[in-house]
Amino acid sequence: MIITKKRDFEELMENVKNYRNFFLLGCSECATLCGTGGEPELKAMKEALEAEGKSVTGTFVAKTGCQVLGTKVELKPFKEAMDKTDCIIVMSCGAGTQTAVELYEDKPVYPANDSLFLGNMTRLKVFDERCSLCGECILDKTGGICPITRCAKSLLNGPCGGSQDGKCEISPDLPCAWELIIKRLSKIGCLHLLEEIMPPKNWEPSYNSGLPTQKGKK
């Protein structure tokens, strides 16, 4: 899922200081699981805005905020609230924010969250980055552990000289991805996979600059 983090409320207030009426849009998927854009967070945001003397014309948690057409249909009943609002605050990820931008071309849209990464919830409210959406998966060659994402230098032929006691040089809290890869490949009897030099990566599929894609194909 897309991991999001609530932005600083004061910064948000500074951004929207010229507006009075707000519509709050959340999402029932990732943002709800992250606790950044579900019903409780929308309620809290509404109260916080009202405490600042602002008024909230409506709130809604979209089923899947990045699904533009579905969200459009879901938001139809909120036409009046949307007409009355000066701006929309989106409490999901960057994609959800841009759904609102696409649907309401004449309304300013503000993100309430920072989108951090694509990750897994490993324990309750603990999220670990696992995938960089690089467009050409190499997990088959690395025992299912992604060095693009989890190695601080995205090395394809690691580990570098900064791997110590299973940790990455950049933080004692960060496991060395290559140590994990070597351990896992040893366990499954596939360490020989690392004998070959992995060639330079084709980064082209990861830089699509918003080019529309269909059915997963460019």
Added chain:
Amino acid sequence: MKAGSNLEKVLEGGYFTVTAEVGPPKGTLANVVKRKGELLKSYCDALNVTDNQTAIVRMSSWSGCILLKDMGIDPVMQMVVRDRNRIAIQSDILGAVALGIRNVLCLSGDHQKFGNHPTAKGVYDIDSIQLIQTLKTMRDEKKFMNGEDISGEVQLFIGAAENPFADPFEYRVMRLVKKVKAGADFIQTQGIFDVGKFIKWMGMVRDQELDKKVHILAGVIPIKSVGMARYMRDNVSGISVPDAIVTRMEGAKDVKEEGVQIALETIDQIKEIDGIHGIHIMAVAWEDIVPVILERAGLLPRPIL
């Protein structure tokens, strides 16, 4: 000869080789590099110029190399993949060769987090092993990474680093195999303080007969102070300083002399290891001591050829 550099000639000639390191300044003063070059010129076979080491912005490695080359010194251009993508890397190599630089040391580079621009985006388009491979292809096939032809010769003597003290220890030699397979002609290792561990590592290197395929220069870092010993033990990633060394420095009457003694003992032990072709001295901010150490180690005169 692949590149005809002095370093290549000395190593291929089978001589015990000495290289040292020149850190360029955080500024534009060419004299800083020249002064270090002057100091070390008669004591080494080649001099490395670091490439924004510890991710701190400094004068570029290639320009430092040119300043040294103009003084008749054989420079080793260090190149990290942290700051350049494959386009800039290949372009810089063409320029370096055009200017007469012949030795290149391929590195990943210290992570940008450690430097003075921690908010920078690290590039890491290719890794250090792929960099070695790229240079070999440019030299041997006169082709770019994309297969297109390069005009002119690309005379390069290709170096790589290895850290025998990083983990997982058992895998380090397998990675060195990959570096040699990729095309490394010489290796400069991380600074050695734990000679026992280094001897063990060299045993694994000889088991794979890597010492026959690549020239290995063992890294030596002279310790200037107790603070430096402690700092390297506790804070510098990839360097393993045993407590015994720190204790020795702490107990020394003349701390600098003790640092020199440790370096000399290390060099003496290293020289005896089968398969070692030379030493690489990294006297960070203590270049003055390099001539002293080499003289007392009986490794002069230089350059040997």
